[in-house]
Amino acid sequence: MxxxxxxxxLNPDLTKTYDAIVVGSGAAGGMAAHVLTSHGMQVLLLEAGxxxxxxxxxxxxxxxxxxxxxxxxxxxxxxxxLNEYNIRPLPYAxxxxxxxxxSYVQGWSGSDYSKxxxxxxxxxxYTGEKYAWVxxxxxxxKTAIWGRLALRLSDYDFKAASRDGxxxxxxxxxxxxxxxxxxxxxxxxxxGMKEGLPQLPDSLFQRPNxxxxxxxxxxxxxxxxxxxxTPYRAGVTTDGLKHNRYRSKCFGRGACGRRSGGCDIHAAFxxxxxxxxxxxxxxNLTLRTNATVYQVDVDKNTGRxxxxxxxxxxxxxxxxxxxxAVVLGASTLExxxxxxxxxxxxxxxxxxxxxxxVGHNFCEHIxxxxxxxxxxxxxxxxxxxxxxKPGGFYLPRxxxxxxxxxxxxxxxxxxxxxxxRMFPSHAFxxxxxxxxxxxxxxxxxxxxxxxxxxxxLLPRYDNYVDIxxxxxxxxxxxxxxxxxxxxxxxxxxxxxxxxxxxxxxEHAGIQIIGVDENxxxxxxxxxxLGTARMGNDPRKSVLNQFxxxxxxxxxxxxxxxxxxxxxxxxxxxxIMALAWRSCDHLAxxxxxxxx
Amino acid sequence: xxxxxxxxxxxxxxxxxxxxxxxxxxxEAHKFFTDAEYTAVDELTEMMIxxxxxxPGAKAAKVVDYIDRVLGEAFEPEERNDFRxxxxxxxxxxxxxxxxxxxxxxxxxxxxxxxxxxxxxxLKEHTIKGYYTSxxxxxxxxxxxxxxxxxxxxxxxxxx
Numbered sequence: 131m132x133x134x135x136x137x138x139x140l141n142p143d144l145t146k147t148y149d150a151i152v153v154g155s156g157a158a159g160g161m162a163a164h165v166l167t168s169h170g171m172q173v174l175l176l177e178a179g180x181x182x183x184x185x186x187x188x189x190x191x192x193x194x195x196x197x198x199x200x201x202x203x204x205x206x207x208x209x210x211x212l213n214e215y216n217i218r219p220l221p222y223a224x225x226x227x228x229x230x231x232x233s234y235v236q237g238w239s240g241s242d243y244s245k246x247x248x249x250x251x252x253x254x255x256y257t258g259e260k261y262a263w264v265x266x267x268x269x270x271x272k273t274a275i276w277g278r279l280a281l282r283l284s285d286y287d288f289k290a291a292s293r294d295g296x297x298x299x300x301x302x303x304x305x306x307x308x309x310x311x312x313x314x315x316x317x318x319x320x321x322g323m324k325e326g327l328p329q330l331p332d333s334l335f336q337r338p339n340x341x342x343x344x345x346x347x348x349x350x351x352x353x354x355x356x357x358x359x360t361p362y363r364a365g366v367t368t369d370g371l372k373h374n375r376y377r378s379k380c381f382g383r384g385a386c387g388r389r390s391g392g393c394d395i396h397a398a399f400x401x402x403x404x405x406x407x408x409x410x411x412x413x414n415l416t417l418r419t420n421a422t423v424y425q426v427d428v429d430k431n432t433g434r435x436x437x438x439x440x441x442x443x444x445x446x447x448x449x450x451x452x453x454x455a456v457v458l459g460a461s462t463l464e465x466x467x468x469x470x471x472x473x474x475x476x477x478x479x480x481x482x483x484x485x486x487x488v489g490h491n492f493c494e495h496i497x498x499x500x501x502x503x504x505x506x507x508x509x510x511x512x513x514x515x516x517x518x519k520p521g522g523f524y525l526p527r528x529x530x531x532x533x534x535x536x537x538x539x540x541x542x543x544x545x546x547x548x549x550x551r552m553f554p555s556h557a558f559x560x561x562x563x564x565x566x567x568x569x570x571x572x573x574x575x576x577x578x579x580x581x582x583x584x585x586x587l588l589p590r591y592d593n594y595v596d597i598x599x600x601x602x603x604x605x606x607x608x609x610x611x612x613x614x615x616x617x618x619x620x621x622x623x624x625x626x627x628x629x630x631x632x633x634x635x636e637h638a639g640i641q642i643i644g645v646d647e648n649x650x651x652x653x654x655x656x657x658x659l660g661t662a663r664m665g666n667d668p669r670k671s672v673l674n675q676f677x678x679x680x681x682x683x684x685x686x687x688x689x690x691x692x693x694x695x696x697x698x699x700x701x702x703x704x705i706m707a708l709a710w711r712s713c714d715h716l717a718x719x720x721x722x723x724x725x
Numbered sequence: 726x727x728x729x730x731x732x733x734x735x736x737x738x739x740x741x742x743x744x745x746x747x748x749x750x751x752x753e754a755h756k757f758f759t760d761a762e763y764t765a766v767d768e769l770t771e772m773m774i775x776x777x778x779x780x781p782g783a784k785a786a787k788v789v790d791y792i793d794r795v796l797g798e799a800f801e802p803e804e805r806n807d808f809r810x811x812x813x814x815x816x817x818x819x820x821x822x823x824x825x826x827x828x829x830x831x832x833x834x835x836x837x838x839x840x841x842x843x844x845x846x847x848l849k850e851h852t853i854k855g856y857y858t859s860x861x862x863x864x865x866x867x868x869x870x871x872x873x874x875x876x877x878x879x880x881x882x883x884x885x
Binding site: 191193194195198199200201204205206208227228323337338339340341342343345346349360361381382383384385388513514515516517518519550552553554557558561562563564565567568569571572575 | 772773774775777779782791794795798799800827831849850853854855857858859860863866867868869870871872873874875876879880881882883884
């Protein structure tokens with residue numbers, strides 16, 4: 131098996147100075163490793179988690195009855211509930227009697243398959259205001275179980291401030307990043323259908339995922355409202371990738387949608403098989419796992435980054451690695467934490483933080499409002515294969531494009547789907563028991579349709595994270611403290627999301643079963659962004675348009691922390707397109723001796 | 726596996742998955758229930774989801790074994806205690822009495838905090854989870870078509 135040759139090196143040469151040190155191995159760090167090694171640079175990639183035998187973890191085709199607990203975690207493990215997030219004091223796992231405490235995603239079905247992928251909240255506490263922080267510490271980070279929706283942003287996002295006067299424009303336009311989106315599409319594979327929408331630019335798509343008959347009906351109905359649902363634009367190779375021998379094409383097995391995510395044939399993009407193994411095959415990449423970076427080291431004379439300090443998560447020993455450049459891709463909140471922890475006489479407020487904006491301008495996607503309905507003519511129909519695909523539909527933003535909504539700025543989109551699933555969760559809500567109950571569960575099993583909104587949280591300086599002066603994680607590293615709240619714009623948007631969701635279903639003749647109006651806890655979307663934003667003005671931003679620190683030219687931050695605003699479109703594809711662009715720029719600049 | 730999967734292999738996997746019978750029938754001691762409780766729960770789950778002319782019910786799917794295991798392993802002792810307390814009157818009842826008790830409990834409001842209401846909800850939740858994750862529930866009753874390698878035409882419709 132080719133993957134056997136991609137074991138990490140737990141004892142890498144730390145006497146030499148690498149061309150670049152990349153921190154984090156998810157979408158951002160993986161892309162940085164790929165691009166920099168492709169330029170011939172010698173790269174050390176540091177990942178805080180382990181390399182898991184991911185095929186053994188995921189077992190995508192296992193049936194519930196083949197598992198002793200039908201896919202559930204062991205009983206001494208606990209997933210935090212919405213109620214706990216909103217009521218319990220932080221850190222959430224403190225004082226819990228359970229052996230392991232995980233974030234809410236472990237409350238989904240098949241949680242036993244992802245229990246080693248997400249972090250144990252007991253080891254990784256955080257404090258402050260209520261926040262649902264989902265983290266994955268392993269080679270590949272959250273790409274091991276990501277939701278796969280791979281969307282482009284447009285100038286409605288990059289130039290949003292110019293359009294509505296709120297916040298800051300991005301220092302780039304769509305035309306600056308378009309060719310990098312193209313490269314990501316071609317290198318990693320994306321499934322979808324062209325729609326020609328200005329707010330959601332098309333990608334270079336492989337075979338689109340198909341709709342169920344209820345989804346077809348809903349798409350048809352939306353036409354008279356001037357709206358559209360498009361097949362889930364999935365970061366999944368549906369036709370295969372000739373240049374990548376570690377990834378299979380998608381066979382529509384559907385496990386990625388039934389569980390927290392994950393694909394054991396790697397049709398769904400994950401950073402190890404998509405980016406890191408090919409980078410290792412160049413001979414230019416050294417991979418060190420179990421290495422939690424706790425500080426970016428600084429050259430006392432120049433103030434530039436000289437490397438990083440890390441702790442071995444197994445032995446507790448600390449090490450220093452030297453690099454000509456340091457590239458952070460530890461995730462939006464972890465990269466901010468790392469910068470704030472990296473205090474020195476040259477950078478008293480943390481490295482790259484002369485603006486005071488590191489940790490601030492947090493933004494993400496609000497979630498919660500949505501609708502569930504019943505498509506009556508699907509009741510009692512013979513069962514069909516409805517969930518053999520990486521996702522259902524995406525309903526792109528329609529607010530504040532041409533018109534101006536008087537109640538809120540920006541917009542939202544919906545993710546949804548219809549048809550039968552392996553587990554008929556409507557059984558819990560079906561009244562009664564006995565023969566009638568059993569027949570109703572069966573007859574209705576393919577008749578439900580649902581969708582939930584993802585809305586843009588406006589970036590605010592006051593929504594921020596900082597370092598808790600008192601609390602440390604299992605390895606002694608000070609933890610983050612959350613200061614994140616939703617405001618009036620989000621509340622008004624949420625109201626509109628629920629109303630519009632209901633209206634669109636009613637327009638399609640769908641019987642409304644339930645409408646959710648309440649916002650979920652901040653963090654729920656797992657789309658945290660903005661804590662080290664880009665910009666042209668070093669007083670108001672942390673990074674330039676190439677994700678390069680204004681203060682420290684050989685420090686890049688290539689993850690979602692660089693995003694200036696959240697858009698309402700899922701961020702992973704943009705994270706990778708930007709990282710590609712910035713790492714190309716870094717490699718060229720280093721060749722010219724400019725960095 | 727990646728690109729090394731050949732078509733015949735895939736068909737084999739697909740077919741094998743659909744005809745797999747799942748739960749093995751080995752007899753072992755109960756993890757939690759007494760014999761009398763076990764028999765009562767076996768009957769109660771069957772009343773919840775009975776065999777009909779479409780498919781076998783909860784008894785055939787051995788839902789009682791699933792519940793026995795879940796309660797036996799449960800982290801919170803309350804989960805065991807609540808179930809056992811609610812079950813007690815049913816253990817001592819005749820089949821006709823059980824039917825009448827279930828019927829009465831089934832119409833209680835969700836907000837009802839009585840032991841009867843609570844037990845009905847627990848029994849129903851566990852039976853649903855156990856039955857619809859069993860081979861009989863997935864394949865015979867719902868006739869679920871997924872969790873297979875699609876190697877020909879993909880299921881569904883292509884919008885235009």
